[in-house]
Amino acid sequence: LGLAVSIDRMANLFLRLEGTDPTLQPVLAGSHMDSQPSGGRFDGIWGVIAALEAVQAVRDAGVTTRRAVEVVAWTNEEGSRFAPGCMGSMAFGAAQPPDAWNASTDTDGLSFGAELAAHLDAERDLPRRPLGVVEGTAPFAYVEAHIEQGPRLEAEGVDIGVVTGIQGARWFTVEVLGRSDHAGTAPLSLRKDAMQDTVRAITALNALMADPADVTRFTVGRVEVSPNSSNSVAERVRFSIDLRHPDAAVLRAKGDAVAAAVAGAMTTCAATVVERFNADPSVFAPGIIATIEAAAARLGLRSVRMPSGAFHDARFLAPVCPAGMIFVPSRGGISHHPSEYTSPAQLAAGTRVLASVVAELANR
Numbered sequence: 001l002g003l004a005v006s007i008d009r010m011a012n013l014f015l016r017l018e019g020t021d022p023t024l025q026p027v028l029a030g031s032h033m034d035s036q037p038s039g040g041r042f043d044g045i046w047g048v049i050a051a052l053e054a055v056q057a058v059r060d061a062g063v064t065t066r067r068a069v070e071v072v073a074w075t076n077e078e079g080s081r082f083a084p085g086c087m088g089s090m091a092f093g094a095a096q097p098p099d100a101w102n103a104s105t106d107t108d109g110l111s112f113g114a115e116l117a118a119h120l121d122a123e124r125d126l127p128r129r130p131l132g133v134v135e136g137t138a139p140f141a142y143v144e145a146h147i148e149q150g151p152r153l154e155a156e157g158v159d160i161g162v163v164t165g166i167q168g169a170r171w172f173t174v175e176v177l178g179r180s181d182h183a184g185t186a187p188l189s190l191r192k193d194a195m196q197d198t199v200r201a202i203t204a205l206n207a208l209m210a211d212p213a214d215v216t217r218f219t220v221g222r223v224e225v226s227p228n229s230s231n232s233v234a235e236r237v238r239f240s241i242d243l244r245h246p247d248a249a250v251l252r253a254k255g256d257a258v259a260a261a262v263a264g265a266m267t268t269c270a271a272t273v274v275e276r277f278n279a280d281p282s283v284f285a286p287g288i289i290a291t292i293e294a295a296a297a298r299l300g301l302r303s304v305r306m307p308s309g310a311f312h313d314a315r316f317l318a319p320v321c322p323a324g325m326i327f328v329p330s331r332g333g334i335s336h337h338p339s340e341y342t343s344p345a346q347l348a349a350g351t352r353v354l355a356s357v358v359a360e361l362a363n364r
Helices: 045-060 087-092 112-122 152-156 194-209 248-256 258-265 286-298 344-361
Strands: 004-007 013-017 027-032 069-074 141-147 160-166 168-177 217-219 223-226 236-245 270-279 303-308 323-328
Touching (some): 027 045, 027 344, 141 344, 152 160, 160 286, 194 258, 286 344, 323 344
Parallel strands (some): 027 069, 027 141, 160 303
Antiparallel strands (some): 223 236
């Protein structure tokens, strides 16, 4: 492809089109390549391909830029195998040290640190580069193209979403400990049933998170039961909490109340609550927002400003450099599912906007 390839110690992958002045900070564009267990074909990976197509279009058109343009594929944005997500961009932006998640394990007990080391060894033929701001390589700007993963653009007949920021998120793991008994012989009055107290805890959390405006996002998406037998009383239950809100004060208040709500729901069991992740809402750079809007208008595309309900790597680039995102419609608002779909025409429109934005930023 004629692009210089490199990788950093978090396995973030970069493809670089050099500019006329190599002393200037580069413009970054990209997203992630990992997915969810039942993820679709567009979430993340389209942003990487769109960035690659944008760079190729700039080069094929004979356009020269002062700044280099780099396509980036971030490590572990989804967090579906190793929690939390966005490890690569968090380490790049110095939100967390790069070894912060070495002990994180997947369902097979494999650690992120060991798997990362094996991955880097398999790619030892690739040139290594410094790790972002941790090692002195902050970009000039970052732009991420992504499917909306929601219904608004399609419902309103809009081509391009100009993302203004990303709502904050807090993730928790709750473990409820009881005692296993025989389902046929143990009286209910004597049981320490971890599943029943888990149901009570989730009911209490639903009450805590109730929001008539339907802005709060609260999800229990993963439940592990032990011994996981139909004729045994549950001894241990672990479940996840994903809490999101665009208002930092609301996010803080509701998140801080989680442990008390869980504790108050216990009748016979004990519960522990561990916060795994906490990120305040982020706001994207006004200059990048305006550049995306102007590019869409030049191309005759209808755009609308909107926040992102989903989490993205751009969240961790925003404190480091001017950042922004371009959304394209998602059919039915469906994502993290095999039926996830965006039409070729919609993808092409978003890529044209990205190419225009990247070319303009790289000449500043």
